């Protein structure tokens with residue numbers, strides 16, 4: 001990556017300063033060749049990816065109306081600028097579960113990111129970018145490298161593990177226990193994907209990476225899975241065992257068991273109804289993750305952003321609310337925060353960063369999002385999230 005943050009004393013750096021690094025680099029004749037907006041990022045990343053991988057990442061369920069609406073929903077909200085505030089320092093740090101994060105952004109779990117770079121190991125690229133930026137990642141169950149080998153690359157930045165709960169309870173317990181032992185700091189259980197949604201683009205190309213044995217490293221390295229699948233090296237038997245155990249259609253009755261698996265903070269992903277949020281918090285979960293999986297699964301026609309405020313209200317400040325689906329810019333990050341999200345998940349954009357330029361591309365995407373979020377706060381006169389929430393308005 002050519003652009004570096006400007007040189008300041010530790011503590012003085014604000015994410016928005018990233019723009020000065022880019023301008024000063026250009027003055028020295030090093031004009032960044034990385035995209036500065038999402039549309040360009042997507043167009044160039046798509047060109048860099050194999051068509052089947054691209055369709056898997058970019059595609060969604062059904063006619064993809066939910067996916068589009070996820071993105072469009074952000075334009076229905078705006079911010080009223082406040083002047084003479086002097087918001088020279090913006091505090092966007094977030095505290096949750098006894099940890100403090102420098103920014104209110106995280107990388108959402110993306111199962112195929114492991115195979116996005118040439119030669120694979122995309123999860124390691126994600127971890128490295130987390131180490132550089134301080135932006136934590138939630139790593140998918142579907143990884144290209146075993147979870148133990150990925151987390152050290154994140155350095156001091158906390159990592160989280162996302163569980164697709166297998167039907168086999170011993171396997172679920174083993175995966176969670178491994179994540180805990182390896183140093184992951186929280187468990188995110190995804191509820192909306194016990195069966196894949198109807199995805200025309202992938203159906204058309206017959207593209208489903210797991211069925212070709214990709215991104216199954218957490219399974220093939222697991223002793224319980226090995227007992228289910230037989231000897232390592234038999235890819236076909238491994239895929240067959242994976243298909244048989246993958247999707248556990250959890251119910252409320254399973255929550256106590258899930259809770260018993262770990263002392264780590266437990267977050268439920270895919271909660272979009274306030275009653276579900278309330279019930280989950282009452283049952284002792286530590287975080288609610290409002291998401292419609294980017295329109296790949298729950299193709300209900302409503303954007304996740306439209307559903308967020310009621311979920312936030314139901315949580316009533318008892319637990320952090322994580323949010324993703326449709327975030328494409330720093331302004332979108334700010335809008336989700338204004339509507340009550342505690343932290344905001346980035347999905348497809350960071351995958352495109354990896355596709356375009358590996359760790360450097362991913363770091364650039366994150367820094368650009370954070371810079372835009374920070375500068376949106378600055379020029380609108382909001383020193384913190386409270387000011388932001390007081391000045392958000394729905395456009396007619």
Ligand SMILES: Cc1cc2nc3c(=O)[nH]c(=O)nc-3n(C[C@H](O)[C@H](O)[C@H](O)COP(=O)(O)O)c2cc1C
Nearest residue numbers: 057108109110111140190293294325326327347348
């Ligand atoms: C290619 C791809 C793979 C994904 N894999 C997972 C996964 O393994 N686990 C999970 O909980 N969510 C997964 N998601 C959903 C993301 O965590 C997130 O909810 C979604 O990307 C948000 O939508 P957006 O990318 O359009 O903003 C995946 C999303 C994409 C695009």
